[in-house]
Amino acid sequence: MKQLVGTGVALVTPFKKDFSIDTEALKRIVDYCVDGGVDYLVVLGTTGESVTLNKAEKMLVMNTIVKANDGRLPLVLGIGGNSTYRIVHEVRAFQSDDFDAILSVSPYYNKPTQEGIYQHFKAISEVATKPIILYNVPGRTGSNMLPSTVLRLAEDFKNIVGIKEACGDMKQVQQLIDGKPNEFHVISGDDPTALATVLAGGSGVISVLGQGLPELFSNMIRLGLEHNYEESTKLHEAMSKGMDLIFEEGNPAGIKSIFETLQLCDATVRLPLVEASAELKEKIATFVKPFLKVTA
Template identity: 65%
Template sequence: MQSLIGTGVALVTPFKEDFSIDTEALKRIVNFSVDGGVEYLVILGTTAENATLTSDEKELVIQTIIEANNGRLPLVLGVGGNNTMKVAEELKTRDMSPFVAILSVSPYYNKPTQEGIYQHFKVIAEASPVPVIVYNVPGRTSSNMLPKTVLRLANDFKNIVAIKEAAGDIVQAMQLLKDKPKDFHVISGDDMTALATVLAGGSGVISVIAQGFPKEFSEMIRLGLNRKVDEAFKSQYLLSDCIDMIFEQGNPAGIKQVFQALGLADNTVRLPLVSVDEDLQNRINVFVSKIDK
């Protein structure tokens, strides 16, 4: 799975002011990310607001991105949920040929035990016709997929090939890196600690901010992978203020304000999310104007 090395972007779903999907803006964002040098695209992750999309809208997003990408970069599809059998059924019935892997989040809301998490992903691994990236994001799921559980899955199922680790805990990431199977990828799911994870041995990142600053962020990750530490941290510190800003009032409200500042898309989000306030809009706009020069 060399296609998972480097920077993947968790694409947003841009909306018009009437809250309908803006497919033209989505095409612009795909092209901006591809032209900026990222290595792969992730469709229908949390950043896509997929919890607010209908089934038809999800299909529209998928097809729009496939067509806009036009085979240029590998595609990863978000297929997850807290109803294990529903996820398995989708994997068995959907045409997965356009995708190199799926990204599947640890079950949220139900708050399963570690054994429950293991059994959930066991079913998904057995159902999936493509490799699986498991996704640990305790801030959203209310349960932390512990390294012991991740390593058990990695060793038991050959098609579980990676984890997107978004606990924001570099010590936990290092434990995974120390004990993982040789070909298993530890991918950062946290923009601020992505470089540190890469320097510790990680394979890269699935990023939010990289779709707004694809050139700068993807180059930072490549510098980290090539052990050019000083140059990599120069890029980290260039972007660190904006990384904080885009998550300050929730994701994807922050990154959508970056797109508005860039003229790529409107900053509209669907309830229960709301757009960032005027103060944060102004701060993001000022940052973008400096980087964009």
């Protein structure tokens, strides 16, 4: 899937002060990302606070993004969880020509064995009508999907087309790149290692900061894919502080603070998450403002 090369962004779900979904803000963010040059949009991922949304709210988010995007960029939908039965049911029921692939996280909290992870994705693969991107994020799930398991899935199921790898360990990322089938995508799910992953042979990133600084971040990844080490590294170094700041008090509190600075949406998040502190907001605003002059 060529659509998975470059910069994808894991879109936030903007909320109003009363915690209802702000569809107008969501439209603005979609336009901002498309105009900024990102390559695809990821809908209802962790950054979108999907675990706090009910079914009707998820449909509202999906429909709003589909309409705002208007076919301009490929769309990836997050469908994941720790109940294999429920996820299989959702994936089997999902029918939409508007989405190009599914992003599915490794089961969290249960802490399955590698065989359990394999069987979970095997069950999903057998009912999916869309390509599947695996998602490994040990810091959230409590278990690490090892390269041997990922490569086994990649070899056994042709509709498993890539992995969003957020382990933060470049040795593990390199094992995936070295062992993967030709058409399988290794995609960074970790902003600080995004450029390193691309320079090592990965396909790109599904980014958080990329939706706040879409032009700069997508340019960095394009330069990395072109093996332009010097220029891509300059952009990485310029944004590296922001990569740390937006996760300082949890995701998506940080990236929503950037959007508040940009006047694209409110910084409100849903419990159990809380809005970024005034101190962090000030640091984030200080980080962002010089880039606004660059991209103006």
